[in-house]
Amino acid sequence: MNSDRDQDSAFVTVTGAQLRAARGLLNMSVSDLSERTGLAVNTIRKAERNNGPAEVTTASARLLVTTLESAGVHFIPPDALGAGVRLKALDQPALRRRRDS
Numbered sequence: 001m002n003s004d005r006d007q008d009s010a011f012v013t014v015t016g017a018q019l020r021a022a023r024g025l026l027n028m029s030v031s032d033l034s035e036r037t038g039l040a041v042n043t044i045r046k047a048e049r050n051n052g053p054a055e056v057t058t059a060s061a062r063l064l065v066t067t068l069e070s071a072g073v074h075f076i077p078p079d080a081l082g083a084g085v086r087l088k089a090l091d092q093p094a095l096r097r098r099r100d101s
Contacts, residue, residue: 014061015083017051018075019044022068022085037067 047054076084
């Protein structure tokens with residue numbers, strides 16, 4: 001199989017629950033993720049809306065996953081125990097939250 005196709009299928013199968021969990025592990029707000037990706041807040045909320053596959057375009061899912069991965073999380077593909085997410089490093093610092101003015 002083509003490795004690009006394999007990578008695309010991984011992005012398509014990311015779940016809303018994984019995206020929410022990844023943000024939580026990083027202490028990242030929806031607004032923070034929006035700023036980092038350039039995606040609208042509503043697009044991110046739509047992607048995270050349910051526990052099944054993210055309901056956004058493949059390009060948006062890919063951008064969300066790569067942004068969260070570059071911030072320090074690893075997406076675990078589904079297996080017998082289900083899909084998941086974890087920090088890449090045990091000492092990964094959480095992002096500092098900014099207070100809105």
